[in-house]
Amino acid sequence: MKLFLRLLANDLRLLARHKSEWATLMLFFVTVIVLLPFALGPEPELLSRLAPGLIWIAVLLMSLLALDRLFLQDARDGTLDLIRLSPLPLPLLVFSKVMAQIIGMLAGLMLMLPLAGLLLGMEIRQLCVLAASLLLGVPSLVLVGGIVAAVTVAVQRGTALLTLLLTPFYIPILIFAVAATDASAMGGSIRPQLLLEAAILCFLLPLAPLVTAAALKQSD
Amino acid sequence: MDMLSVQSLVCRRNGKTIFRDVSFSLKGGDMLIITGTNGSGKTSLLRQLAGLLPVSAGTIAWEGRPINDDMSAYRQCLQFVGHLEAVKAELTVRETLNYWRLLHGQEKPGDLTGCLSVFDLEGLIDQPVRRLSAGQKRRLGLSRLLLNPVPLWLLDEPGTSLDKDSAVKLVDAVNRHCANGGMVVVVTHHDIGLKPTQNFQLTRKASV
Numbered sequence: 001m002k003l004f005l006r007l008l009a010n011d012l013r014l015l016a017r018h019k020s021e022w023a024t025l026m027l028f029f030v031t032v033i034v035l036l037p038f039a040l041g042p043e044p045e046l047l048s049r050l051a052p053g054l055i056w057i058a059v060l061l062m063s064l065l066a067l068d069r070l071f072l073q074d075a076r077d078g079t080l081d082l083i084r085l086s087p088l089p090l091p092l093l094v095f096s097k098v099m100a101q102i103i104g105m106l107a108g109l110m111l112m113l114p115l116a117g118l119l120l121g122m123e124i125r126q127l128c129v130l131a132a133s134l135l136l137g138v139p140s141l142v143l144v145g146g147i148v149a150a151v152t153v154a155v156q157r158g159t160a161l162l163t164l165l166l167t168p169f170y171i172p173i174l175i176f177a178v179a180a181t182d183a184s185a186m187g188g189s190i191r192p193q194l195l196l197e198a199a200i201l202c203f204l205l206p207l208a209p210l211v212t213a214a215a216l217k218q219s220d
Numbered sequence: 221m222d223m224l225s226v227q228s229l230v231c232r233r234n235g236k237t238i239f240r241d242v243s244f245s246l247k248g249g250d251m252l253i254i255t256g257t258n259g260s261g262k263t264s265l266l267r268q269l270a271g272l273l274p275v276s277a278g279t280i281a282w283e284g285r286p287i288n289d290d291m292s293a294y295r296q297c298l299q300f301v302g303h304l305e306a307v308k309a310e311l312t313v314r315e316t317l318n319y320w321r322l323l324h325g326q327e328k329p330g331d332l333t334g335c336l337s338v339f340d341l342e343g344l345i346d347q348p349v350r351r352l353s354a355g356q357k358r359r360l361g362l363s364r365l366l367l368n369p370v371p372l373w374l375l376d377e378p379g380t381s382l383d384k385d386s387a388v389k390l391v392d393a394v395n396r397h398c399a400n401g402g403m404v405v406v407v408t409h410h411d412i413g414l415k416p417t418q419n420f421q422l423t424r425k426a427s428v
Binding site: 002003006007010013014017018076077078079081082083084085086087088089093220 | 267273274295302308310311
């Protein structure tokens, strides 16, 4: 456990030092949100109704950019070899990397969310439901994304393949996440949708690192 | 007793045979230099020895047992320095070494002076790797060998971008390692003054 925390601390430190990369991701997210009212017209009702879905789309697009780099950088500078050569279990090392990415993305999103909510005229309650759906949904995105990122590194293909492979997996996560905010807008219960999101996460949490590690072993 | 023995090793990639019938064995104190033309599979052979590349046919055995039987135990016995330094521009020299130590399964950040002094890195300890020159990065990469005492060193072109002094230090370190009963496999086509106990020339066998 202590070993894992040290690994995680190191991975977080590496992420934290990529300041310009994070700035790019967050700027990308905000830019999408800022441009939407111009494209859809400045009707507050329409915007606030569409807001959760729009924000989720922005998050998905941003995550494609972020996940592309998850293992690519390590493969390029040779660190991936060291990770694979470690006597420690590979799924553990992968899990630490993925967890760091999840923490980084959630932290960034939670900072940006109030701003995005404000720009799209969301109510506080709606915003809270959206935050809950992001907290449960984004980890699943990164866990699945990790598998696909490992596969693309192993076969030495780029972003195009990543996007193509990842999109089908994103759809269920997106459906349940947006269903939760929709239900809350209609005054219904958000519990079942959030529970389903949590179920997806619980399914992925133990499995995804194992599959990711298996994919990384295939790279040469 | 032979510690590392390789028997009729074959490497096939993308349907092409890169090499076959590679056999040698090393015991404590041995230094093997593998030479060969570009594309003869030197790096592939070294990556197979490290367990990074699957073996197409033949066996690699460590202490008499195929390495695939207990990969984790075998990995604890080797250090691999490839032609990429595996350093992160964002970390300092100290953080890099502690990260490697952690990856090798050692929890506590220990004393680094021993491994820093061998390649004259003491003065650079708190420098970010981003500011190091190519030669300094290579020295940092090589200092990984001394981080944990392991019996087997696998080196891919270790002399690249080293100046004369550093090359001498590398040769000294390798000689000392062998004198202490360690084993070294070096892939190179530059003569940096190593005196191997064995040589192996890789030649491209007819492809099937």
